[in-house]
Amino acid sequence: MDKWFDDSQLDFSIFITSRIRLARNITQYPFSVILQPQQMQDILNKTIDTVKLLSNDFMFVNANDVSDIELLSNFELHNISQYFLQNKNPRGFFINKDESVCVMINEEDHIRIQSICSGANIFKTFSLANDIDDIFSQKIDYAFDNEFGFLTSCPTNVGTGLRASFMLHLPMLEKSAQLKNLVQIISKFGMTVRGLHGEGTEPMGSIYQISNQITLGKSEEDIIKNLQNVAHQIIEQELKLRETILQKNRLDFEDKIFRSFGTLTNCKKINTHEAMNLLSDVRLGYGMGFDIPKFKCNVYKIMMNIQPGLLQKNFGRRLDEKERDIARAEYIKKML
Amino acid sequence: MLCQNCNVNPATVFVHRVINGQEREFHLCNQCAKQLEMQISFEDLFHGFLDTFLSNDQKQLYGQPNDLIRKKVCPKCGFTSDDFKNVGKLGCDQCYKTFREDLIPILRNIQAGTRHTGKVPGKSLLEISYQNRIAKLQNDLHKAIDNEEYEQAAKLRDEIKKIKEEHNG
Numbered sequence: 001m002d003k004w005f006d007d008s009q010l011d012f013s014i015f016i017t018s019r020i021r022l023a024r025n026i027t028q029y030p031f032s033v034i035l036q037p038q039q040m041q042d043i044l045n046k047t048i049d050t051v052k053l054l055s056n057d058f059m060f061v062n063a064n065d066v067s068d069i070e071l072l073s074n075f076e077l078h079n080i081s082q083y084f085l086q087n088k089n090p091r092g093f094f095i096n097k098d099e100s101v102c103v104m105i106n107e108e109d110h111i112r113i114q115s116i117c118s119g120a121n122i123f124k125t126f127s128l129a130n131d132i133d134d135i136f137s138q139k140i141d142y143a144f145d146n147e148f149g150f151l152t153s154c155p156t157n158v159g160t161g162l163r164a165s166f167m168l169h170l171p172m173l174e175k176s177a178q179l180k181n182l183v184q185i186i187s188k189f190g191m192t193v194r195g196l197h198g199e200g201t202e203p204m205g206s207i208y209q210i211s212n213q214i215t216l217g218k219s220e221e222d223i224i225k226n227l228q229n230v231a232h233q234i235i236e237q238e239l240k241l242r243e244t245i246l247q248k249n250r251l252d253f254e255d256k257i258f259r260s261f262g263t264l265t266n267c268k269k270i271n272t273h274e275a276m277n278l279l280s281d282v283r284l285g286y287g288m289g290f291d292i293p294k295f296k297c298n299v300y301k302i303m304m305n306i307q308p309g310l311l312q313k314n315f316g317r318r319l320d321e322k323e324r325d326i327a328r329a330e331y332i333k334k335m336l
Numbered sequence: 337m338l339c340q341n342c343n344v345n346p347a348t349v350f351v352h353r354v355i356n357g358q359e360r361e362f363h364l365c366n367q368c369a370k371q372l373e374m375q376i377s378f379e380d381l382f383h384g385f386l387d388t389f390l391s392n393d394q395k396q397l398y399g400q401p402n403d404l405i406r407k408k409v410c411p412k413c414g415f416t417s418d419d420f421k422n423v424g425k426l427g428c429d430q431c432y433k434t435f436r437e438d439l440i441p442i443l444r445n446i447q448a449g450t451r452h453t454g455k456v457p458g459k460s461l462l463e464i465s466y467q468n469r470i471a472k473l474q475n476d477l478h479k480a481i482d483n484e485e486y487e488q489a490a491k492l493r494d495e496i497k498k499i500k501e502e503h504n505g
Contacts, residue, residue, distance in 0.1 A: 030413045030428040130455075137457040143429035149452025151429045155439060156446060158432075160454040190448060217449020 004100045007118035010298040011286040014235050015120040016167040016207065020129040023152045023161035024111040024136065025143040031153040032108055040090040040106045047105050050139045051094055058094040069318065072309030075197065078116055082197060083108055101128050108153050111136065122164060122224055149216060159216030164224050166231045171206035171284045172241035182234060190214035191230050205276035205303055210234065242288055257285040261292050265336055269325040275306050275332065295335045302335055337414065339365035348434065350407035350416050363409060410434040466503050470496060
């Protein structure tokens with residue numbers, strides 16, 4: 001079955017993914033800050049029973065039953081968060097077959113429903129998560145209040161419990177000084193910019209996540225529409241910069257992109273950071289219509305597969321840093 | 337947890353006092369906490385003039401004036417307003433009601449408003465529609481009784497009973 005990231009047209013879009021997260025809690029249990037391990041286990045059992053009753057589409061993964069590489073791979077695929085990856089509490093996640101919907105149990109909130117689609121499909125992505133939310137709410141009493149909406153562990157998520165985000169590829173904005181100004185401006189619209197893996201992570205491969213910060217006082221639809229407006233304005237700036245460089249200095253620019261492709265496909269070893277930057281150059285080249293040979297899959301899929309967790313998982317064994325750099329270079333060559 | 341003073345109402349206020357140099361904490365209900373606060377503000381006013389009117393037991397229990405810190409405590413999970421300030425997170429759903437006054441200014445700062453305008457979960461929708469239906473029927477019932485339409489009132493009473501039975505399942 002094709003996964004959400006098997007999108008052959010993805011290389012030509014600045015939008016890499018559209019993502020939704022809904023934060024929910026169960027009214028009968030305290031929130032995560034004071035939740036005891038036995039209560040976490042109870043919540044896991046309760047949600048497993050609920051999902052069994054309601055849907056056959058989901059597989060359950062108990063986080064304490066799988067290897068650290070397996071968990072890291074799921075983090076790199078955006079199925080689980082950094083918080084979920086790092087703690088050792090009883091916790092698990094449900095994931096559907098094309099991996100477009102994943103529900104984390106015992107993250108910062110009891111239930112975190114997430115959906116992801118390639119490209120600019122934010123409303124479709126929202127309906128995926130929203131449907132699962134409706135199913136859960138038939139069997140689970142959510143912590144909900146008429147005044148404050150869905151009640152969450154942290155008041156920054158209360159209300160809709162919604163975090164909508166776009167992952168954008170912004171290499172030209174990153175190189176210009178404009179990105180910093182843009183970050184400041186969009187924060188005034190209740191939005192924020194983060195790195196590849198969200199909160200507290202560094203940007204890699206010129207990939208940025210923009211998402212809403214406001215969750216209360218606006219409806220889900222308004223939050224998503226605001227995000228779309230802001231994203232389109234950012235993309236307009238990126239496209240303008242791409243056009244300017246073509247007019248001013250096409251040859252030097254094209255030369256740099258093709259050299260990046262050359263290094264990427266001929267090197268014998270390469271670290272994640274360098275590979276991400278070179279892949280970003282190649283992706284930019286595709287987006288600008290340069291005649292660069294295509295890989296067997298889209299560049300973003302390669303970007304995920306060269307991360308340490310997925311690289312080791314696909315290689316079939318644990319690798320040290322040096323071995324990973326060699327395996328990464330071999331993998332990229334194989335994808336030509 | 338019950339109020340340590342009256343042992344009747346749930347404790348919703350956390351009182352911290354220094355008695356003979358030692359810190360002591362009391363869990364009180366709102367009523368007892370208010371009484372204590374009034375007592376202490378009187379004491380402040382008369383600088384100990386009323387001291388003689390405070391029973392020795394009260395002095396023993398609540399210590400000396402000027403060292404009262406009023407803290408709220410969530411009756412469901414025991415989270416205090418200090419916990420909330422330190423962690424920046426809440427202990428349970430009830431905390432949103434307990435610390436409502438502390439939360440509103442924070443929400444005003446970080447959110448677009450202080451009232452939810454989005455999705456309502458299916459169960460709550462049903463609950464809201466059930467409560468609205470019952471409220472309307474009860475209103476009609478009172479009107480029917482006031483107008484001495486007893487046949488209509490009996491029908492409404494039966495209908496309310498039936499809906500309540502169905503709801504409570």
